[in-house]
Amino acid sequence: MLKFVSTLAVAIGVALANKELFSLHKDLIIRPSITRNETLAVDFLIELQDVINPNVDRSIRRQNLFAYLDNPEDVKILLNSHIDVLPPYFEYKEAVDDQGRELIYGRGANDAKGQIAAQIIAVEELRKKNQEIVKKVGFLYDLGEEGLYDGATSAQEILPQNLEYVIAGEPTELFQISSHKGNMGFEIRAKGLAAHSSSPHWGVNAIEKLSEAILKLESVALPQDKILGDTTTAVTKIKGGTAVNKVPDEATAYVNVRTSVPSEETWKALKESGLESEWIDLILVDDSHDPVTLDTIENWRPSQTMPVGTDLFAWKQPTVKKILIGCGSSGSAHKLDEHIYKQELLDGVDMYVELVEGLLTGKLKVAGEHTKHEKDEL
Ligand SMILES: [Zn+2]
Numbered sequence: 001m002l003k004f005v006s007t008l009a010v011a012i013g014v015a016l017a018n019k020e021l022f023s024l025h026k027d028l029i030i031r032p033s034i035t036r037n038e039t040l041a042v043d044f045l046i047e048l049q050d051v052i053n054p055n056v057d058r059s060i061r062r063q064n065l066f067a068y069l070d071n072p073e074d075v076k077i078l079l080n081s082h083i084d085v086l087p088p089y090f091e092y093k094e095a096v097d098d099q100g101r102e103l104i105y106g107r108g109a110n111d112a113k114g115q116i117a118a119q120i121i122a123v124e125e126l127r128k129k130n131q132e133i134v135k136k137v138g139f140l141y142d143l144g145e146e147g148l149y150d151g152a153t154s155a156q157e158i159l160p161q162n163l164e165y166v167i168a169g170e171p172t173e174l175f176q177i178s179s180h181k182g183n184m185g186f187e188i189r190a191k192g193l194a195a196h197s198s199s200p201h202w203g204v205n206a207i208e209k210l211s212e213a214i215l216k217l218e219s220v221a222l223p224q225d226k227i228l229g230d231t232t233t234a235v236t237k238i239k240g241g242t243a244v245n246k247v248p249d250e251a252t253a254y255v256n257v258r259t260s261v262p263s264e265e266t267w268k269a270l271k272e273s274g275l276e277s278e279w280i281d282l283i284l285v286d287d288s289h290d291p292v293t294l295d296t297i298e299n300w301r302p303s304q305t306m307p308v309g310t311d312l313f314a315w316k317q318p319t320v321k322k323i324l325i326g327c328g329s330s331g332s333a334h335k336l337d338e339h340i341y342k343q344e345l346l347d348g349v350d351m352y353v354e355l356v357e358g359l360l361t362g363k364l365k366v367a368g369e370h371t372k373h374e375k376d377e378l
Pocket of ligand 1: 082111112145170171
């Protein structure tokens with residue numbers, strides 16, 4: 001298989017210690033890193049390390065970054081997020097809202113450069129407290145999370161042997177995420193019969209057929225889950241027609257589905273929904289990803305489910321616990337006013353410090369973890 005993403009492993013250096021939260025956050029946002037073009041931000045993160053692997057292969061345009069303090073095999077906790085952002089890029093801007101709170105606008109402000117900045121500074125805070133403990137912490141910043149998922153997938157090949165936890169940062173308003181929906185993409189392909197537009201009755205208009213199918217899709221009952229709720233659909237792209245004076249014989253809509261149940265079940269429901277006809281075909285076009293169940297920390301912060309997906313489905317090792325939590329609200333992610341409050345970033349740093357320290361000292365435990373250990377001892 002052709003490999004598009006490599007993973008660069010570097011040791012974490014002292015340069016990080018001098019970077020403060022807000023300037024690091026700004027440094028990340030001002031380097032555009034729209035999916036497939038993440039190099040500027042990746043290079044910045046690499047330069048941020050004091051010791052750079054002299055064998056960096058600069059011919060590889062897209063690299064995940066795996067950073068550790070001393071020895072990669074000491075790493076038990078990986079702080080993880082994604083470097084890529086959704087288009088369009090828009091610039092960094094500071095502002096104050098009508099309640100006097102300071103906030104930062106910019107692409108990736110919360111999804112997910114805010115998470116990267118908070119995680120890096122949290123590890124710096126921990127390092128000031130305890131140099132030894134930080135040897136057990138690493139960073140993995142991957143590419144392509146916004147739809148390609150190639151970074152997280154290729155990163156699985158280099159995971160440290162003794163890895164116990166991955167803590168993924170996404171804007172969750174400091175809620176722990178107990179599970180999130182899956183993702184599926186299909187096309188509604190309409191066929192028609194071409195004719196001169198002056199005599200539309202001689203043809204069959206594929207755009208009209210497609211429009212009918214799109215309207216019908218709204219009333220299709222898709223499987224639900226008790227915890228994750230509804231499976232939702234959104235028509236996100238559409239194309240059809242080749243000339244202004246021709247009844248079109250082809251039209252296609254792309255539908256993005258956020259699944260609450262395994263994709264296979266969802267697809268079966270769609271195929272049996274009656275949407276297909278002699279003029280309409282439903283074609284699965286992307287790799288589907290099932291909903292993901294995550295680990296949560298007991299007696300800690302509140303948990304909830306999330307409709308937004310992540311690339312955590314790529315993490316398949318049963319021994320690695322997957323925790324998903326971050327600062328800022330997903331409400332502004334992917335929008336043209338994406339922003340994060342400065343206070344949210346500061347709270348994110350505190351939360352990551354508490355989580356990493358808690359897991360490494362045994363003060364915090366993943367729910368169900370000691371029940372399992374007690375059982376093992378019996
Ligand atoms: Zn994200």
